[in-house]
Amino acid sequence: VKPPESRKALLVRARRFAGWTLGELADRYGWDVPVDLRRHKGWTGRLLEEALGSSAEPNAKKPDFEEIGVELKTIPVDGQGRPRESTFVCSVPLAEPDEVDWEESGARQKLLAVLFVPILAEPERSVDQRLVGTAILWTPSEEEEQVLATDWRGHMEVIRAGLVEEICAREGVALQVRPKGATARSRTWGVDDRGEAILTQPRAFYLRASFTGEILARHFLQG
DNA sequence: TCTTGATCATTC
DNA sequence: GAATGATCAAGA
Numbered sequence: 001v002k003p004p005e006s007r008k009a010l011l012v013r014a015r016r017f018a019g020w021t022l023g024e025l026a027d028r029y030g031w032d033v034p035v036d037l038r039r040h041k042g043w044t045g046r047l048l049e050e051a052l053g054s055s056a057e058p059n060a061k062k063p064d065f066e067e068i069g070v071e072l073k074t075i076p077v078d079g080q081g082r083p084r085e086s087t088f089v090c091s092v093p094l095a096e097p098d099e100v101d102w103e104e105s106g107a108r109q110k111l112l113a114v115l116f117v118p119i120l121a122e123p124e125r126s127v128d129q130r131l132v133g134t135a136i137l138w139t140p141s142e143e144e145e146q147v148l149a150t151d152w153r154g155h156m157e158v159i160r161a162g163l164v165e166e167i168c169a170r171e172g173v174a175l176q177v178r179p180k181g182a183t184a185r186s187r188t189w190g191v192d193d194r195g196e197a198i199l200t201q202p203r204a205f206y207l208r209a210s211f212t213g214e215i216l217a218r219h220f221l222q223g
Numbered sequence: 224t225c226t227t228g229a230t231c232a233t234t235c
Numbered sequence: 236g237a238a239t240g241a242t243c244a245a246g247a
Contacts, residue, residue: 041231042240049240059234059239076242086226088241121242169227179228181236188236201228202237209226230243235236 001053007068007113007137014052014117014135022119023128025051033128044074044130048117063110070113070137076121077133081216083209084121092177092203094190097159102149107175107205111148114138118216136219144174144215151175152205162193164200174211180204 004010017025022044026033029050034040049056049072054064064072076084090106093099102108118133125131140148151172158167169178181188181202190200 037231037242039231041242042233044242045240056239057234059237061238072240074241085242088239091237176227179230182230184229186236224247226245226247228243228245230241232240234239 001050003053003055003065003067005067007070010052010065010068010070010115011135011137014048014115017048017051017117017132018134020132021128022047022130022132025132026128035127037127043127044076044119045072048072048074048132052115065115068113070115071110072115072117074117074119075212075216077118077216079120079122081118081133081220083212083216086176086178086209087207087212088180089175089205089207091180092155092159092205094159094164094188094200094203095197097156097191102152105152107152108145108148111140111207116212116216134220136216138215138219144211147174147211155205159190162191162195164190164203167203172208174208176206176208177203178206 004013023033025047031047034043037043049064055066056062056064063069073087078084090110115135115137117135120131120133151174155177167177169176179201186202187199188202190198192198
């Protein structure tokens, strides 16, 4: 599948898959459908990348659609269209937290333009029967960006003070910080409150389900 | 029921 | 270990 040439083309392409099951989509590309996602957590996202013609090489540190600057996120939703999970944004720069402000941050770059593809993923629905929903192309409104910026600055202020160990997922209205590693024993370099290098758990920014839920709800109310 | 903290596969 | 893609599952 060739990369889409414009954001509009990407959106049109994505919406043509609305109503398809993941089984049908997998068939089209000759993919096997896992019985459950316990050991295939990124499967849905990779399938949609394939179907939509993501230009990025696997695991490359680039947008999924580099030419048009769009990030792809699949988002599991319940029967009311509410997200069942938070959304990973990017890792937290624990080793060099002084580099940039929100405007130049990795988190903001990731969120400048996101194609959200809702996946109807009720617990009783098998993976191959999950349904692709109507994709939306989201760019943060001024209000949304203010919320995100405030959360991000709050988190980074704590980290710059060397208090990364104190950060807890309850903080942040829209953007939270949670562990992100292979296991709870994973370690990466951080800084303590005396400015000394320490080994600490890797963490990442996530969008709360309440925040992405409002994005989805607003689009589907306005059409 | 919802959220937080933990975890899984794969590539480089 | 760090990056990609996320979901799991126990406890609040």
